[in-house]
Amino acid sequence: MTEAKKQGAKCPQCNKPTDHKFRPFCSKRCADVDLGKWFSEGYVLPGDTEIPDELVEE
Numbered sequence: 001m002t003e004a005k006k007q008g009a010k011c012p013q014c015n016k017p018t019d020h021k022f023r024p025f026c027s028k029r030c031a032d033v034d035l036g037k038w039f040s041e042g043y044v045l046p047g048d049t050e051i052p053d054e055l056v057e058e
Contacts, residue, residue: 009018011026013033018026025031037043 007057011018012024016026018024022028022031054056
């Protein structure tokens with residue numbers, strides 16, 4: 001039994017047991033789906049939505 005299955009780690013995309021090779025995902029497909037969400041701005045990090053004037057280059 002793999003380490004992930006012993007601990008009960010689940011893929012954040014599909015909830016299947018994780019595969020050590022693609023951790024924390026179960027497969028390359030789930031890892032690619034997650035990456036696509038980052039690229040399409042499906043995920044965002046909290047923070048200021050405006051850039052302060054002193055940081056803007058003219």
